[in-house]
Amino acid sequence: MRYISTRGEAPALGFEDVLLTGLATDGGLYVPESLPHFDLEEIRSWRGLSYSELAFNVMYPFVDDAIPADDFRKMLDETYSVFAHKAVAPLVQLDTNEWVMELFRGPTLAFKDFALQLLGRLLDYVLEKRKQHVVIMGATSGDTGSAAIEGCRRCEHVDIFILHPYQRVSEVQRRQMTTVQGENIHNIAVRGNFDDCQRMVKESFGNQSFLGGKTQLAAVNSINWARIMAQIVYYFHASLALGGPDRSMAFSVPTGNFGDIFAGYLAKKMGLPISQLVIATNRNDILHRFMSGNKYEQHQLEHTLSPSMDIMVSSNFERLLFDLHGRDGLAVKTLLENAAKGPVSIEDYRWKHARKLFDSDAVDDKATCDTIREIYEQNEYLLDPHTAIGVRAARNCRRDQVVPMITLGTAHPAKFPDAVAESGVSVEPPLPAHMADLFEREERYTVLDNNIDGVQAFIAKHWKNA
Template sequence: MQVNFEQVVLSGTAEDGGLFVPLELPLFEPQEIANWSTLPYDELAYRVMSPFVGEAIPEADFKRLLKEAGSHFSHRSLAPLHQVDRNEWVLELFHGPTRSSKDFAAQLQARLVQYFLRKRQRRGVVLGATNGDTGLAAIEAFKHCDETVVVVLYPQAGVPRDQLQHLQAVAHPRVHKVAVNGSFDDCQTLVSRLLRQWPCAQREVISFNSSNWVGVLAQLVFYFHAVLQLGGGQRPIGFSVPAASFAEVYAGYIAQKMGLPITQMIVATNQNDALHQLFLKNHYSRLRANKTLSPAMDLSIFSNLERFLWELYEHDDQAVSALMGTFESSGEMTLSNACWLQARMIIDSYAVSDEQTLEEITSLYRDTGYVIDPHTATGVLAARLYRRSLVAPMVTLGEISPAKSTALLGELGIIVPTQHRPLEEPGPEQLHRIEHDDLDTLHQLLGAL
């Protein structure tokens, strides 16, 4: 079923329980992309996103919303590049209000949601799962949106201390936190079930996770921005992506289809290597998450894999539905050999251990004075080990500020300014605790909002 951009923004999933995907991708000519080299970030975002938005928002309104979405970032370029080695770079995506890449999608989504809810004169529930950064970014962005209530599910024992302190300190009448006795994957499963069985017809339900198409749109711009900065849109470039979310991988994959000269993508994982096993051995499985030094990557269920499969299988709905059905029932998935080889033409992967992560942080700091967090370290190491070309620049997505890992870095003798945001002022507590499969309690909570 075809829907417009407004309905996509104000949704969790499609009516059949799947994710929204574009019927076709815009294709930009090389010279057109090159002409964007001098544009500020918000203007570039408009050029990249507008074909997906169509006539759903007038041009002036959309440009205003994009400019407002970047207004709380601490760096004037929003996403600066930092060179870490010969032809190797980190794209710093952590200069937003909560110091993670999730701010790009959250700040834009909050403004789009508010714009469309006001147009409809409706209210919404913004719902999602987090193991730290995604939920904090959503809360920060939506707490000023009077038309929405935010419901955040998080694993009771799976959120890093700093992020957990900030989550627990949030005491806002329109923010409800649900501590789940289970893993992040359990939280994701509960959210998926809620989106498919939404009990509150009087409110729109809107996912704040990257299953919402706005998250992919925001991340598309990362790639255009980096390619234009390093090669004016003409020079082939590779990317290394720490796999905290598959949305970044999918966004890079379709950015190449849209005309960017991306020659390689490296998917960097930690010990939780479900994605690495997919690209290495063509076997994807639901695994028990292990705790590591890069906790945002401690998961094995990636919603945007469904969108990626839709592209690989050339928009074959039935084939993708069959694959997702198999994974839902068995927890395992194998791609057709042709599709797996198609993915491997551009995508490589590597699983980085905690020991390698610490060594990469230490050696990079020793050799350059530059500080990275554990998530970025997995990407930087994978980029150096598995880049296919020494000529093409290799860019690692730096998704989380090192200021969020001050305790770990301090143990390594690396002192980083904390840049802590002040904790929220005490207020009415909105914290709930449930078991990993307790959908009934969640229905009761949502029904009372």
């Protein structure tokens, strides 16, 4: 399996190099040169497999000869053994043919655990083989940071620097990052928003001279292909649990950076019958505005009750644009350069194709709270604000009542008690037992100005072999 850049100018790489590289040298994102495809008979044969066995079947074609099959199986068994539910991604029924897939049963109570628990093990395996040390630099709007730290904190060959927007994540999200102790763990609170943090990460990958040539950066954000790869699996898991592949499924996906729903798009391309993919956004609705009106335009970022989706520059959208433009890297590069200067549109026939692939909706804070309250009153089931947006968008966009509609439950409601309280639900969601003392743990983080030179100087000074 070889991987190519969405901007067409970087060299093709194998899995190991893509794992460590993150962003391509031309500024693009890596995607597989070709996708594996499974016929219905093969997918049907996976019924009854454990989650880790299913994950092996779906993911191993992407890994191929980079890691022996037995070693990869062991990694997957270890990854999903730490989840708090035997089903790993259990399905909860809300209504007739309407479901939530709970992706928050991992150590940090968010869907990011599915990929980042695996990513930490992949990095340790490859870096040990290469006798190499790297610096992980990542940006988080709330959940990626804690999942990355939890997944990589035991890695012997990495230092971790996670940037989060100062005072713009929930207290639980912040404490999940800042209370993990370790000499190789560094949390940086940037006086800015998530897009500022993400921009610094991308610019740093483009020019790593601040590290003095002594090490290299590795990515944990969803620009890293390994994260997308791991997220494909739970679409197959949900389908098989509800009668697939002999019936089609619909999915609603709360998304800010487009990675999770892009994984669903890939699952469909790999042969899984999916009739509908719904992009569910909050007021920071650049993806919805593009899908509904063919206009990709950045607005002022707004702070909402769903902070993990407070993103205006959706990095993984570039991977979709690459496909929409016939995998023409130069066309993608030109489009994104123009997008940095102002609004852009794509050719009408390309946009109409995108509209066939995706529906979309934008859900404001009031509708988010209304949905949390309504679902609790109907089912005594508590949604976090991001999943509530997914449920509302699913109901607003649903095409066919006969097709099962599955909303991806992206986070545990205990991470967002303020949003739950604002919805009018009187129940305060308790933290799971392993996090019960979270508010008593010592925090450790550094607040820095929204300035890339200062952030890079901090990283250059504090990584282990600096």
